[in-house]
Structures are given as structure tokens and as C-alpha cells.
Amino acid sequence: xxxxxxxxxxxxxxxxxxxxxxxxxxxxxxxxxxxxxxxxxxxxxxxxxxxxxxxxxxxxxxxxxxxxxxxxxxxxxxxxxxxxxxxxxxxxxxxxxxxxxxxxxxxxxxxxx
Amino acid sequence: xxxxxxxxxxxxxxxxxxxxxxxxxxxxxxxxxxxxxxxxxxxxxxxxxxxxxxxxxxxxxxxxxxxxxxxxxxxxxxxxxxxxxxxxxxxxxxxxxxxxxxxxxxxxxxxxxxxxxxxxxxxxxxxxxxxxx
Numbered sequence: 001x002x003x004x005x006x007x008x009x010x011x012x013x014x015x016x017x018x019x020x021x022x023x024x025x026x027x028x029x030x031x032x033x034x035x036x037x038x039x040x041x042x043x044x045x046x047x048x049x050x051x052x053x054x055x056x057x058x059x060x061x062x063x064x065x066x067x068x069x070x071x072x073x074x075x076x077x078x079x080x081x082x083x084x085x086x087x088x089x090x091x092x093x094x095x096x097x098x099x100x101x102x103x104x105x106x107x108x109x110x111x112x113x
Numbered sequence: 114x115x116x117x118x119x120x121x122x123x124x125x126x127x128x129x130x131x132x133x134x135x136x137x138x139x140x141x142x143x144x145x146x147x148x149x150x151x152x153x154x155x156x157x158x159x160x161x162x163x164x165x166x167x168x169x170x171x172x173x174x175x176x177x178x179x180x181x182x183x184x185x186x187x188x189x190x191x192x193x194x195x196x197x198x199x200x201x202x203x204x205x206x207x208x209x210x211x212x213x214x215x216x217x218x219x220x221x222x223x224x225x226x227x228x229x230x231x232x233x234x235x236x237x238x239x240x241x242x243x244x245x246x
Contacts, residue, residue, distance in 0.1 A: 054157060055218040059218070
């Protein structure tokens with residue numbers, strides 16, 4: 001599981017995840033993910049290269065989005081593959097954190113007031 | 114066709130379990146969706162054993178995972194103290210991020226990704242059988 005960060009010119013922070021967001025993957029990125037979520041008002045999480053997502057990974061995403069919300073920030077999930085998106089929908093996560101497949105739309109939603 | 118793997122209930126074993134399913138998938142004729150569903154359910158069930166199960170004897174918990182095809186079934190057998198996951202009610206989805214709590218999503222996923230779940234405990238062994246489409 002890899003985690004990388006990028007600041008877009010719009011000011012939006014992008015967290016790029018790659019690999020398996022399972023129990024070992026979540027344990028590996030949890031601290032860094034939470035730190036970036038805490039330090040930014042608008043975060044887009046690029047899930048495009050996440051091949052597997054299970055409940056421990058959902059926990060990482062939801063707890064990050066929750067801590068951002070408590071400080072009036074927003075997280076958006078960007079371009080999950082279909083099998084990963086199915087887990088997001090089935091678990092009810094898409095009702096808590098928006099999922100979009102277009103970067104401009106992701107940036108706009110992350111910056112929405 | 115039956116495939117079987119043995120592991121101990123430790124986090125360090127989880128990658129090996131996922132890789133084993135991946136490696137067995139072609140031979141069992143599993144679709145990508147079936148492979149994902151099985152990996153997902155095994156991750157939730159075995160992670161639960163790793164984090165919460167109490168060894169019945171002194172030395173750790175031994176786990177045997179079996180996959181059989183036609184019909185597709187996955188069995189997780191362990192020698193921990195009995196604990197019936199299927200008797201728990203899955204957590205209700207949070208209505209908002211403010212109300213969201215850590216954890217509780219795994220059981221709901223297992224329920225959603227399987228067609229039936231059966232738990233039996235006898236002779237010091239607990240056996241959870243999961244059925245898939």
C-alpha cells in the first residue's frame with residue numbers, strides 16, 4: 001500500500017492511494033492519512049489504483065472525512081474501480097462521502113462551502 | 114474441487130491469505146467479482162478472529178480456510194473460544210459523518226456479499242460456512 005500527496009493549484013490536497021486497502025494496508029497508511037486530512041480543508045482521495053478495499057480501509061476513509069467535517073472541511077473520493085465502488089455503495093459510505101469520477105468535479109465538491 | 118490453507122490468527126498472515134485466494138481463483142474458475150467477494154469476507158472474518166478471538170488453549174489460534182466450488186462455499190474453521198458472528202446484528206449505517214463510528218462495517222459487508230451464513234461449534238472447533246452466488 002502506497003500513499004502520496006500532491007497540492008493542486010486550486011489549493012485542493014490530493015491523496016493518492018495505491019494497492020490493497022485491507023487491514024495491513026490500512027495499518028500502514030492510517031497515521032499519514034489522518035495527518036493530511038487534519039491539515040487540509042479540501043481533500044480529494046484518488047482511489048484509482050486501489051485494487052481492494054475492506055472495512056478497515058473504510059474506517060480510515062470515514063474517520064478522516066469525519067475529522068475534516070468537524071473543522072468544516074470536505075473529503076471527496078475520486079475514481080474507484082467498479083469492485084471498490086461496490087464496497088463503498090454496499091457499506092453506505094457513499095451516503096457519507098461523495099464519490100466522483102471527474103477530477104474537476106471532485107475539486108469543486110471538495111471546495112464546496 | 115476443494116482448496117485448503119492453514120494459518121494462525123495473526124495480522125502478519127493476512128497478506129498470505131489474500132494471495133492464496135488470488136492464486137487459487139483461476140483453478141476454481143472464479144470470476145473477478147467472486148474472487149473479490151471471497152477475499153472481502155475472509156478479510157472481515159479472519160481479521161475479526163485476529164483482533165477479538167480468545168484462544169481456547171494456550172498457544173494461539175489455528176485457522177483453516179477452505180474454498181469449494183459448485184456450489185461456491187467458503188469455510189473458516191478455528192479452535193478459539195466459540196464466537197458466533199452470524200448471531201450479531203450488523204451495525205446500522207450511519208446517517209451522517211458526525212454520527213459515524215469506527216468499526217462495525219465488516220459484518221454488514223459479509224452479510225451483503227454472501228447468500229447464506231452458518232455457524233457451528235463442536236468438539237473444540239468452530240466452523241463458519243459462507244455461501245456465494
